[in-house]
């Protein structure tokens with residue numbers, strides 16, 4: 001029985017597992033949270049406590065836990081054909097079928113796909129694909145990439161270089177030579193006296209300045225998330241995305257919109273690019289593609305790029321598990337569920353507006369909260385030492401982590417990013433569950449405010 005084994009499991013985890021995303025010493029002292037099962041919007045820890053999953057796993061379990069249908073699909077695909085590869089001019093029915101299904105929901109023009117196993121692999125692949133593309137276009141000098149500070153595109157060396165997470169780049173080798181960054185479009189932090197619209201123009205102009213500085217003839221692509229997720233849910237002010245699109249087109253810089261978090265309904269559209277009415281050239285996706293049930297990612301391309309890839313010789317790139325048939329079958333069934341249960345329009349019209357209304361009430365009333373940001377079912381509350389004078393907590397003050405630990409005790413998982421608390425619940429979350437999420441959030445904020453002497 002799991003409950004009696006929790007202490008033993010923790011001890012074994014401490015003995016054998018490395019958690020490279022965590023502080024090893026802190027984890028050793030605290031012990032890992034052991035999550036043992038899930039159903040709907042809830043998970044259960046190994047002590048049997050039911051916890052509302054306000055992070056949808058890690059921004060991915062859009063359809064919720066416990067879908068037998070996906071287990072059945074995986075089981076029959078595994079019996080039929082557990083694996084085949086893409087290397088011998090080969091593919092599988094499951095992969096072809098998923099590509100066709102994806103083409104039905106991706107924005108017009110993005111109808112060609114390459115499959116991998118994670119968001120990191122998708123973005124890492126994009127670096128090579130883009131360089132190959134410009135070579136076949138006769139512009140081999142176009143090989144510089146521009147990303148954004150606090151952008152997150154994965155954990156491989158190329159993906160870390162595309163991203164702009166200082167902590168991940170701290171060893172000093174992670175920003176490969178051809179990678180550059182512009183500041184994040186965070187009005188609350190960087191906007192000063194500018195209106196959101198004025199700041200949007202200024203933040204987008206930083207891209208043009210960077211392109212000109214590097215020389216447009218050298219710049220291959222700009223990569224950005226519709227909303228910067230792991231960087232703390234930074235949603236750009238109105239007018240930012242159309243300007244970004246205009247600047248990329250003007251300088252013939254490819255626009256890569258990373259849909260790993262925003263894709264598959266999170267903002268109330270199938271993709272974040274549709275929410276912001278922007279047309280990418282390349283679109284990586286993962287997480288919500290299979291709702292996390294199995295590892296899979298995809299890169300969608302437009303016609304121009306896919307032509308170059310088809311006719312431009314061999315890129316010599318691929319992973320053993322690219323287009324894994326079991327993952328493909330599960331991803332397709334996941335898309336079917338999102339569609340059948342109307343999760344995208346439900347998010348847009350019903351659940352996200354309710355979620356935002358409830359969180360806004362908390363944010364307005366609570367002295368600890370300076371800003372509620374995000375769109376759709378993606379949100380962050382910025383915790384402030386003094387919201388009236390706009391005084392931030394010091395990085396050394398673990399206010400969001402303390403708040404997270406309190407919430408976990410009360411039965412809610414959210415993520416702490418700097419001094420912000422981040423929420424990204426499953427799309428299937430109900431109004432009643434949102435009320436529960438709100439109650440625990442408010443109680444945890446109260447306890448944290450008290451501990452930090454903020455009233």
Ligand code: PMP
Pocket residue numbers: 117118119120121123152153154155225229230258259260261286287
């Ligand atoms: N891109 C974005 C926007 C992400 O949020 C993430 C993961 N959080 C990744 C890429 C990397 O995905 P993975 O962890 O599957 O490699």
